[in-house]
Amino acid sequence: MFKPPFILSIAGGGSTYTPGIVKSLMVRLADFPLAEIRLYDIDGERQSVIAPVVEKVIRDHSQSIKFTVTTDPEVAFSGAHFVFAQMRVGQYKMREQDEKIPLRHGVVGQETCGPGGLAYGLRTILPMVELCDFVERYAHQKAWIVNYSNPAAIVAEGVRRLRPNARVLNICDMPVAAMRNMGAILGVDRHKLEVDYFGLNHFGWFTRVLVDGEDRLPELRRHIAKFGLLTEDAAQTDPQHSDPSWVKTWRHIKPIMDHFPEFLPNPYLQYYLMPNDIVEHQNPDYTRANEVMDGREKKLFAAADEYKKTGILPDAFHVGVHGAFIVDVACSLAFDLRQRHLVIVENKGAIANLPYDAMVEVPAYITSEGPEPVRMGAVPLFHQTLLMQQLASEQLLVEATIEGSYEKALQAFTLNRTVPTMQHAKAILDDMIEANRDYWPKLQQAWKDGEKVS
């Protein structure tokens, strides 16, 4: 492995999360020493708005760290040791489409779940592969990409198929956020929890929540039966989670566990297990993308503007579990700490009754050569069946992208639990092809008028 101080590049430098992640890096400089931070984005204009805020965060902590802002991949990745990826391909304007198109057809409209997640996947797989190629070409031979770019399940499967040797670790902060709430409910710091968990990204269950060797899930069940996984504290520690849609999401853990009390679900299961409730309460003209553009993005851009004018940076971004988690994972990779974290990995038997090569989310020990998944055993038939259907939907989407296959995309949409019929799937897919014409690979129909055409 390489020695610190490290060169770290952030792909998706213009992200609303960049200042928070950099702040997390700054408070952890003693654990993760840095020589240089580079921001890389394909939208130079957006990145140039965020960059002065990031530079201020760095300079408040260090005068020596070099800071580079670029749209040139060679400049961004040459000699880099770590790449944090957080690209939103198509930006919020396309997230809005992902959410609003399915809703027009009475189907859940969500960033990473259902047809919205599949559409986002079709946009993101190839840019993520391109990022792997940039890193292979320019970065340190042993560089690690730690990837937050969504939809993480589909991105992980796409990279596994197309670049099996890339050193990419895909992560998600949703389980960590759930653990933060569990910790607040139990009166314990989240780092004291050791959990067992199985599933796919945004589609899994906690089966044990150990504190000093004792399973505290029974206590959590009692709290959830009244309040869901919501705590006043958690809302305060993450301002984003005071938004009405997040409050509702944490509350929905209650109805799910009222029906299936054994395991504690990932909040994203609400979209698959209670889609009708979700659609009924979603405003088709104002979705989460609008809430984020009017909230997190506007606040950060306004602060950047004020900083430019006055030299004073208002408190405009949150340093929560999102930044802390990626830095924890990077430290474990960098120094072979073998810490246990929930990450997205190739199954290799960790979930005994899921395919060996599925990209699953389970606890793993993070070594300098990558994650070593912990065996979660065989899962019950109910969960296995839900997981297999979701896995098939995501894998078909990846195959549709690789092969440019309309039929496989239609199968992926039809198999998704949020989509009631094949007619819904086709209507949504066709609208999405139109909306994504600047982003998706071309999907060809192999069958026309009952004849095979290719």
Ligand SMILES: NC(=O)c1ccc[n+]([C@@H]2O[C@H](COP(=O)([O-])OP(=O)(O)OC[C@H]3O[C@@H](n4cnc5c(N)ncnc54)[C@H](O)[C@@H]3O)[C@@H](O)[C@H]2O)c1
């Ligand atoms: N895995 C997780 O749990 C998790 C948690 C939070 C956010 N995210 C993801 O992080 C990403 C950033 O979210 P955000 O809300 O800050 O979005 P954002 O739109 O503010 O930022 C994303 C940036 O990525 C850039 N980008 C798009 N395509 C690119 C490419 N090919 N190369 C380089 N840069 C590119 C955009 O120009 C934009 O500046 C999203 O993918 C989001 O889904 C994931």
Ligand SMILES: O=P(O)(O)OC[C@H]1O[C@H](O[C@H]2[C@H](O)[C@@H](O)[C@@H](O)O[C@@H]2CO)[C@H](O)[C@@H](O)[C@@H]1O
């Ligand atoms: O709707 P958004 O853009 O606010 O959030 C979508 C993301 O939600 C999850 O991440 C949360 C995380 O759970 C929370 O603790 C905090 O760090 O904020 C994150 C963003 O809200 C989810 O894991 C991501 O995949 C989503 O992109």
Ligand SMILES: [Mn+2]
């Ligand atoms: Mn996530």
